[in-house]
Amino acid sequence: MSILVYAEHDNATLKGVTLNVIAAAQAIGGDITVLVAGEGCAAVADEAAKVAGVSKVLLADNAAYTHQLAENVAALVAEVGKDYTHILAAATTSGKNFAPRAAALLDVGMISEISSVESADTFKRPIYAGNAIATVQSSDAIKVITVRGTSFDAVAAEGGSAGVETLGSATDAGISSFVGEELAKSDRPDLTAAKVVISGGRGMQNGDNFEMLYTLADKLGAAVGASRAAVDAGFVPNDMQVGQTGKIVAPELYIAIGISGAIQHLAGMKDSKVIVAINKDEEAPIFQVADYGLVADLFDAVPALQSQL
Amino acid sequence: MKVLVPIKRVVDYNVKVRVKADQSDVDLANVKMAMNPFCEIAVEEAVRLKEKGVATEIVVVTVGTKAAQEQLRTAMALGADRAILVETDEAAQPLGIAKALKALVDKEQPQLVILGKQAIDGDNNQTGQMLAALAGMPQGTFASEVNVAEGKVKVTREIDGGLQTVELNLPAVVTTDLRLNEPRYASLPNIMKAKKKPLDTVSPADLGVDLTPGIKTLKVEPPAERQAGIKVASVEELVDKLKNEAKVI
Numbered sequence: 310m311s312i313l314v315y316a317e318h319d320n321a322t323l324k325g326v327t328l329n330v331i332a333a334a335q336a337i338g339g340d341i342t343v344l345v346a347g348e349g350c351a352a353v354a355d356e357a358a359k360v361a362g363v364s365k366v367l368l369a370d371n372a373a374y375t376h377q378l379a380e381n382v383a384a385l386v387a388e389v390g391k392d393y394t395h396i397l398a399a400a401t402t403s404g405k406n407f408a409p410r411a412a413a414l415l416d417v418g419m420i421s422e423i424s425s426v427e428s429a430d431t432f433k434r435p436i437y438a439g440n441a442i443a444t445v446q447s448s449d450a451i452k453v454i455t456v457r458g459t460s461f462d463a464v465a466a467e468g469g470s471a472g473v474e475t476l477g478s479a480t481d482a483g484i485s486s487f488v489g490e491e492l493a494k495s496d497r498p499d500l501t502a503a504k505v506v507i508s509g510g511r512g513m514q515n516g517d518n519f520e521m522l523y524t525l526a527d528k529l530g531a532a533v534g535a536s537r538a539a540v541d542a543g544f545v546p547n548d549m550q551v552g553q554t555g556k557i558v559a560p561e562l563y564i565a566i567g568i569s570g571a572i573q574h575l576a577g578m579k580d581s582k583v584i585v586a587i588n589k590d591e592e593a594p595i596f597q598v599a600d601y602g603l604v605a606d607l608f609d610a611v612p613a614l615q616s617q618l
Numbered sequence: 619m620k621v622l623v624p625i626k627r628v629v630d631y632n633v634k635v636r637v638k639a640d641q642s643d644v645d646l647a648n649v650k651m652a653m654n655p656f657c658e659i660a661v662e663e664a665v666r667l668k669e670k671g672v673a674t675e676i677v678v679v680t681v682g683t684k685a686a687q688e689q690l691r692t693a694m695a696l697g698a699d700r701a702i703l704v705e706t707d708e709a710a711q712p713l714g715i716a717k718a719l720k721a722l723v724d725k726e727q728p729q730l731v732i733l734g735k736q737a738i739d740g741d742n743n744q745t746g747q748m749l750a751a752l753a754g755m756p757q758g759t760f761a762s763e764v765n766v767a768e769g770k771v772k773v774t775r776e777i778d779g780g781l782q783t784v785e786l787n788l789p790a791v792v793t794t795d796l797r798l799n800e801p802r803y804a805s806l807p808n809i810m811k812a813k814k815k816p817l818d819t820v821s822p823a824d825l826g827v828d829l830t831p832g833i834k835t836l837k838v839e840p841p842a843e844r845q846a847g848i849k850v851a852s853v854e855e856l857v858d859k860l861k862n863e864a865k866v867i
């Protein structure tokens with residue numbers, strides 16, 4: 310088995326989720342090569358070379374890859390990946406963007422968001438918003454897979470000493486270009502990696518009221534998330550949405566505040582270790598998954614919680 | 619310009635599906651079916667492009683059973699001009715569906731193909747990207763804003779870190795995210811009118827594609843159940859439990 314892992318990074322540092330993807334690669338078993346594609350990203354390749362279990366790092370450093378445009382990245386992954394038995398990427402918006410494209414270029418199917426490895430060709434993945442878990446087997450020569458980061462414990466960032474090989478040619482498909490981006494800036498931990506996540510829903514009523522959650526989060530070293538309703542209403546930006554079609558989180562502690570608990574929301578957080586729900590409606594479905602439920606008005610409970618922590 | 623909108627018939631998003639006793643699949647007998655919500659957003663976007671004078675014709679297509687005619691009619695009631703059913707009883711997978719769509723793209727020559735980002739049954743999030751690869755088109759996935767101008771389309775995308783805007787040559791593939799628009803409801807007169815709009819049926823063989831899935835489902839199980847929790851009476855009790863029982867703060 311030879312596995313190509315696509316590294317997720319911002320051209321400066323390797324993103325933590327790559328360590329979870331490498332863990333999935335180890336569960337499959339075999340030689341692990343990490344592909345780092347970007348621009349001015351040699352430091353990322355050096356970081357990847359130190360990761361436990363990695364045997365080789367390929368560096369594609371070119372302006373075609375600066376912004377991870379799918380047209381260019383998929384062409385590279387398909388070209389490099391044809392010599393591997395497995396191609397793995399994180400089930401992030403980046404992995405979800407290029408991996409299916411690369412699979413189609415290779416004329417193979419794709420397995421999205423695996424949550425466990427049963428064998429080299431058999432995997433489990435949630436379907437129907439996590440209301441069912443499918444075990445699927447691929448007969449394709451190359452298995453293209455995205456990995457749900459929260460389902461695999463990260464490998465050690467240190468301990469390896471792989472060599473870095475620089476790839477020569479680059480592919481610029483020339484059919485798409487990067488215009489700009491608005492990235493959320495926050496000193497709080499990353500939503501998908503935080504030990505504690507506090508999420509607010511429509512019950513928060515407006516964006517200003519989320520300040521209460523930010524204050525609480527800073528006391529707990531937590532990240533702040535939201536339901537779709539809170540994002541749709543413009544209380545908070547899209548990158549905070551937790552759920553079936555947003556981010557998947559599985560922290561030690563998840564606190565849902567003013568969130569009813571629709572199946573699409575539960576799909577994104579029900580693997581959390583401990584779930585707390587604060588909702589004024591005692592019938593709210595969120596209480597069915599909560600370890601600790603508090604029926605209360607959040608505008609009383611959240612300030613009280615703040616003062617007691 | 620012509621816009622092609624591939625849609626999927628799926629279980630209604632309000633339904634909490636259950637797994638069959640023999641673990642072969644989820645049980646869809648007597649379950650409410652509907653157009654995939656992300657496809658509704660795709661249809662709405664195409665209709666808005668037509669209302670703006672950017673699109674001239676909207677063709678909806680689905681790969682599925684005869685029953686999926688219902689969703690094609692719904693799409694026409696919402697404003698699509700005509701529909702194509704690629705009829706099959708096979709539970710096709712994204713690669714096969716993308717190949718069927720590619721054959722239709724060759725035939726119809728749309729300038730824009732708008733799909734949902736994800737079908738809420740299989741949660742694959744693959745078909746649009748695969749079609750783009752097969753058709754050699756650029757892709758603007760997870761779109762929250764789409765602007766067509768001067769032979770190009772600008773797409774603002776919802777990404778993990780925030781928003782990204784890309785510019786794509788036409789023809790292009792766009793997949794919709796939740797914030798792109800709020801789909802309208804079909805009016806009764808439009809539902810009546812849609813019954814008279816053309817709906818063509820073709821077979822996968824007509825398109826020269828084989829929909830046999832490459833990935834086999836061995837088993838479908840219910841997820842692990844969470845243990846029932848407790849209700850706490852006060853914030854004090856909650857803090858105490860979190861500190862001393864759960865030990866998470």
Ligand SMILES: Cc1cc2nc3c(=O)[nH]c(=O)nc-3n(C[C@H](O)[C@H](O)[C@H](O)COP(=O)(O)OP(=O)(O)OC[C@H]3O[C@@H](n4cnc5c(N)ncnc54)[C@H](O)[C@@H]3O)c2cc1C
Pocket residue numbers: 509510511512513535536537538539550551552553554555556566567568569570571572573574577587588589590593605606607608631655656738
């Ligand atoms: C295709 C599709 C994809 C979706 N994807 C997602 C997704 O990824 N993530 C997601 O979250 N949703 C998603 N949804 C939406 C989902 O179905 C629900 O609509 C959404 O989760 C509801 O958000 P909410 O709980 O904040 O709002 P509501 O359901 O309106 O609940 C608000 C809750 O706040 C409580 N409340 C109000 N005021 C107070 C107060 N003062 N004190 C305490 N409690 C209060 C109410 O009792 C209520 O339970 C998706 C839907 C579709 C169709």
Ligand SMILES: Nc1ncnc2c1ncn2[C@@H]1O[C@H](COP(=O)(O)O)[C@@H](O)[C@H]1O
Pocket residue numbers: 624625626654656657660679680681682710712715732733734735736737738740741742743744745746
């Ligand atoms: N059987 C199908 N027929 C037509 N379009 C489909 C079909 N399946 C998926 N699609 C399109 O591809 C999108 C993403 O689906 P998926 O890749 O299955 O998550 C959907 O929102 C549809 O626009």
